[in-house]
Amino acid sequence: MIGCVALRSGSSGNSTLIRNGDTRLIIDCGINGKTFSNALAEVGESPLDVDGILITHEHSDHVSGLGVVLRRYKLPFYLTEKTLEKILSRLGKFDHNLINIIKPEDKFLIKDQIVNSFQVPHDAVETLAYRFETQRGDITVCTDIGSVSQSTLQKIVNSRLVVLESNYDLQLLRNGPYPRYLKERISNGHGHLSNGECGDTLCHLVQTGTEQIALAHLSQENNHPSIAELTAVQTLSDIQAVEDQDYKLQVAKRHQTSDWMQI
Numbered sequence: 001m002i003g004c005v006a007l008r009s010g011s012s013g014n015s016t017l018i019r020n021g022d023t024r025l026i027i028d029c030g031i032n033g034k035t036f037s038n039a040l041a042e043v044g045e046s047p048l049d050v051d052g053i054l055i056t057h058e059h060s061d062h063v064s065g066l067g068v069v070l071r072r073y074k075l076p077f078y079l080t081e082k083t084l085e086k087i088l089s090r091l092g093k094f095d096h097n098l099i100n101i102i103k104p105e106d107k108f109l110i111k112d113q114i115v116n117s118f119q120v121p122h123d124a125v126e127t128l129a130y131r132f133e134t135q136r137g138d139i140t141v142c143t144d145i146g147s148v149s150q151s152t153l154q155k156i157v158n159s160r161l162v163v164l165e166s167n168y169d170l171q172l173l174r175n176g177p178y179p180r181y182l183k184e185r186i187s188n189g190h191g192h193l194s195n196g197e198c199g200d201t202l203c204h205l206v207q208t209g210t211e212q213i214a215l216a217h218l219s220q221e222n223n224h225p226s227i228a229e230l231t232a233v234q235t236l237s238d239i240q241a242v243e244d245q246d247y248k249l250q251v252a253k254r255h256q257t258s259d260w261m262q263i
């Protein structure tokens with residue numbers, strides 16, 4: 001089986017499982033140890049079978065559960081030197097042999113899985129997205145991305161399955177309760193991706209072979225699953241792409257485990 005499932009998604013915690021045959025990788029661990037093992041059990045998996053954890057950046061919604069999970073399951077984890085410096089003091093005691101330093105733009109092997117990392121703009125020290133090569137096409141996980149440049153787009157295109165941030169609706173953000181500095185921080189190109197920007201990106205992706213889409217990391221205050229989904233579907237209809245015919249789409253859930261997407 002080759003696929004991907006969001007265990008949790010959003011500012012209250014992020015963790016995604018990629019499975020390619022017998023290789024199982026986790027992207028981020030921003031949920032507590034109990035939620036992590038329960039969510040894996042819900043999708044028929046066990047933390048003991050996980051081969052590694054890939055960290056995108058130091059924000060707590062991506063690493064808050066990492067220390068506990070490292071102690072409990074002794075899983076190797078992968079991150080950049082700069083991100084390690086940011087989170088090391090928060091991890092508590094763990095076996096430092098589990099640390100694997102990668103470069104922002106890297107290509108490496110975990111068991112038999114080829115992983116490509118690439119840097120994306122976000123208000124953290126060094127934020128990464130990951131692309132996984134499989135024999136049935138690539139899977140890319142890309143959240144916490146302030147904007148999608150041409151060079152970033154080139155790193156994502158041709159992926160068969162994409163988990164892409166659809167963080168906020170611009171109108172809801174503008175009219176919402178956040179103070180002005182926070183609104184600017186979110187939308188200044190180094191914060192999060194809006195539904196509209198996500199939709200525009202998806203048009204390029206579907207035109208280059210993306211068949212499965214998960215909208216991820218939705219804001220609780222400035223978005224709603226139905227708004228994010230509608231924006232994506234409407235934007236994709238501009239290029240005559242039809243849901244369930246040209247692509248499948250789901251919204252990754254905040255407090256629940258999402259459904260498997262398979263390629």
Ligand SMILES: [Zn+2]
Binds near residue numbers: 010014061062
């Ligand atoms: Zn985040």
Ligand SMILES: [Zn+2]
Binds near residue numbers: 057059122124144
């Ligand atoms: Zn972040």
